[in-house]
Every structure is written in C-alpha cells, then in structure tokens.
Amino acid sequence: MFTQKIKKLVLNTWCLLLPAIAMSQQKADHLIVITTDGFRWQELFTGMDSVIANNAKFNQSDSAALFKKYWRNHAEERRKLVMPFFWNSLAPKGQVYGNRGYGNYVNTANPYHFSYPGYNEIFTGNPDTSINSNSYPPNPQINVLEYLQQQPGYKGRVAAFTAWNAFNRILNEQRSGVPVIAAFDTTPGSGLTQQQKLINKMLLNSYKPWREEECLDVFTHYAAMEYLKTRKPKVLYIAYGETDEWAHSGKYRDYLNAANQWDKWLEELWIFLQTDAEYKNRTALVITVDHGRGLNEEWTTHGKTVTGADEIWFAIISPNLSAKGEIKARVQLYQQQLAQTMANLLGKEFKANHPVAEGLMSVLK
Ligand SMILES: [Zn+2]
Numbered sequence: 158m159f160t161q162k163i164k165k166l167v168l169n170t171w172c173l174l175l176p177a178i179a180m181s182q183q184k185a186d187h188l189i190v191i192t193t194d195g196f197r198w199q200e201l202f203t204g205m206d207s208v209i210a211n212n213a214k215f216n217q218s219d220s221a222a223l224f225k226k227y228w229r230n231h232a233e234e235r236r237k238l239v240m241p242f243f244w245n246s247l248a249p250k251g252q253v254y255g256n257r258g259y260g261n262y263v264n265t266a267n268p269y270h271f272s273y274p275g276y277n278e279i280f281t282g283n284p285d286t287s288i289n290s291n292s293y294p295p296n297p298q299i300n301v302l303e304y305l306q307q308q309p310g311y312k313g314r315v316a317a318f319t320a321w322n323a324f325n326r327i328l329n330e331q332r333s334g335v336p337v338i339a340a341f342d343t344t345p346g347s348g349l350t351q352q353q354k355l356i357n358k359m360l361l362n363s364y365k366p367w368r369e370e371e372c373l374d375v376f377t378h379y380a381a382m383e384y385l386k387t388r389k390p391k392v393l394y395i396a397y398g399e400t401d402e403w404a405h406s407g408k409y410r411d412y413l414n415a416a417n418q419w420d421k422w423l424e425e426l427w428i429f430l431q432t433d434a435e436y437k438n439r440t441a442l443v444i445t446v447d448h449g450r451g452l453n454e455e456w457t458t459h460g461k462t463v464t465g466a467d468e469i470w471f472a473i474i475s476p477n478l479s480a481k482g483e484i485k486a487r488v489q490l491y492q493q494q495l496a497q498t499m500a501n502l503l504g505k506e507f508k509a510n511h512p513v514a515e516g517l518m519s520v521l522k
Pocket of ligand 1: 195272401402405459
C-alpha cells in the first residue's frame with residue numbers, strides 16, 4: 158500500500174515534470190543570425206574604454222557626455238550601459254563566449270582579420286586563405302545559408318539583409334539563390350506593405366556617408382524586421398555595419414552609440430520573436446562579429462598586422478540549449494566553428510565540397 162502510494166507520487170511528479178523537460182529541449186526550427194561589423198569584445202564585455210574616451214583624437218569633443226552616458230567603475234555595470242538589453246535580458250537566456258578576462262577565447266582562424274575573410278569563415282566554416290580581399294569576386298565556397306535553403310521545407314524561406322553591398326559576393330547571391338538585400342537594394346517583390354514601400358523610398362533618399370557601398374543600419378534593420386513579419390523566413394541573416402564604419406573614422410562616441418542602438422534593435426527583434434507563434438521558443442539566435450580591432454590607439458583599425466584584431470566573441474540563444482549566460486571557463490574556440498553550429502542548431506549537418514570545421518554543440522550543450 159505504502160509503496161503503491163510512493164509509486165503514484167513518483168508517477169505524478171514525472172507527469173508534472175515531463176512537459177517542462179520536453180519544452181526546454183525543443184529543437185529550434187528557425188534561425189536568425191546577426192552580426193555587427195568589427196564590434197570589439199572589449200566594449201561588449203567591459204563597456205566604454207576610459208582611455209579612448211579621454212583621448213581628444215577620438216571623443217568628438219564630447220568626453221563629458223560620454224562619461225555621463227557610459228561610465229561606471231565596474232566593468233559588469235559599465236557594459237550594461239552600452240548593451241543593456243543584451244546583458245540584462247538576452248545573455249542570461251543563452252551563452253556568451255569571448256571574455257578574454259576569463260581565458261574564454263574566441264578567435265578568427267583566418268589570418269587576415271578583416272571583413273570578407275571573416276564573413277566567409279562564419280558562413281562556410283572554411284577559412285580558405287585564397288579569400289584575401291574585400292573586393293574578392295563571388296565566393297566559390299558554399300555557405301550554410303545556401304545549404305539550408307536547399308533542405309526540404311527551407312526553399313524560398315532563407316534571406317539576408319545586409320548594410321554592406323559586399324555580401325552579394327560573400328554569400329554569392331547569384332549562385333546560392335538566397336536573396337541578399339544589400340546596402341541600397343530595396344526590398345523586392347509585389348504586394349509590399351506600406352511600411353516596406355516607405356522604407357525603400359527613405360533608403361534611396363538617405364544620407365550616404367559611405368557612398369553606394371553601405372547604407373545606415375536603420376534601413377537594414379527595419380527592412381529586415383518587415384520581411385520577418387510579413388514573409389516569416391525560417392532562416393534570416395541581418396548584417397549591421399555602423400560599428401565598423403564609425404570606428405574607422407575614429408569616432409568613439411558614434412561607435413558606442415551605434416552599439417547602443419544595435420542593442421535596442423536586438424530587443425525589438427527579441428520582443429517580436431517571443432510574441433509570434435511561429436518563432437516563440439522555436440528560434441535560435443547566433444550573434445557575432447567578423448573580426449576584432451586593435452588595442453589602444455589602434456582600436457580604430459584591424460587587419461593582419463594589428464594585434465588583437467583576430468579576437469572575437471559570439472552569443473547563442475536557442476530553446477534546446479541551457480541558459481548559462483556569460484561563460485567564464487577557459488576555452489579556445491574559433492569563428493570557423495559557427496557555420497556547422499548554425500546547421501546543428503536546426504538539427505542539420507552542413508555538408509559542402511570543402512572542409513567544414515566541427516560545430517560547437519558539444520561545447521554549448
Ligand atoms: Zn573594417
């Protein structure tokens with residue numbers, strides 16, 4: 158009698174627990190990849206750099222305002238001023254790698270430390286050293302977005318919105334069949350919403366600080382958001398670019414403000430995902446950068462000869478991964494591992510006619 162009661166109790170407890178376990182292990186069937194070009198791990202993990210902010214060469218005559226907006230004595234408080242949503246809400250739901258203060262290392266495997274080789278590494282899983290220029294022709298390597306687009310149920314449901322026009326070549330839009338809405342490309346198709354028509358018009362009429370090469374992030378963001386809401390892609394890539402552009406101009410205020418604005422857009426995206434039945438608790442997010450930047454006065458630049466420019470970071474949030482927040486364990490990971498990871502998050506295996514680096518699922522768990 159007593160054992161029966163215990164059995165019943167155990168059974169009841171299991172019945173209560175099972176749905177929770179099943180839910181927490183649900184596989185992602187949607188993927189959103191987000192990059193912000195050349196945003197340093199230093200600002201992500203430790204917030205504003207006071208030496209750079211004090212330097213008249215970089216602070217745009219605005220150091221008092223910079224310190225007011227972004228300075229606290231402790232790094233973990235300071236970083237929340239640049240990236241409040243990321244640190245307060247998003248990071249605790251997933252895993253963040255790359256805080257070198259803890260020996261948690263993420264590096265590019267390619268030796269060049271600039272954009273085309275970096276994005277190639279992220280999406281093909283193969284840091285082919287022949288890809289050594291931002292003006293490199295259309296990428297001969299298959300990328301994971303293209304691979305996913307060929308999987309059953311994914312055709313026509315993969316898209317990329319990118320501020321920089323080089324993504325037409327990096328993702329080989331022509332061969333891959335993945336629509337790449339890059340720089341001043343307008344959202345294509347008939348039956349566009351009023352918002353899409355307005356965004357298209359504003360994009361074409363907007364200020365072009367980087368000529369035809371790159372648009373302001375605000376247009377890429379809202380074009381991507383409208384596409385997400387109306388077309389419901391299974392895989393979406395959004396590539397922001399201002400963090401890199403303002404850094405190259407040596408404008409530390411604009412660089413921090415671009416990251417801070419990007420954080421607001423991450424929040425907007427997350428709120429949409431979590432209030433939409435198709436995406437809620439079924440969507441994996443991969444957030445990363447193409448390269449790091451130099452140290453001290455070299456924060457503005459990056460490349461093969463710039464110390465620190467191969468140091469990157471990434472965050473992954475997915476319903477089937479445990480929520481560990483910032484990872485403080487000693488480890489060495491590489492950018493080239495992200496391509497296979499993206500496929501694995503969707504329960505797929507990325508296969509290409511070139512070597513693909515091992516994914517991170519055993520690390521992420
Ligand atoms: Zn750059």
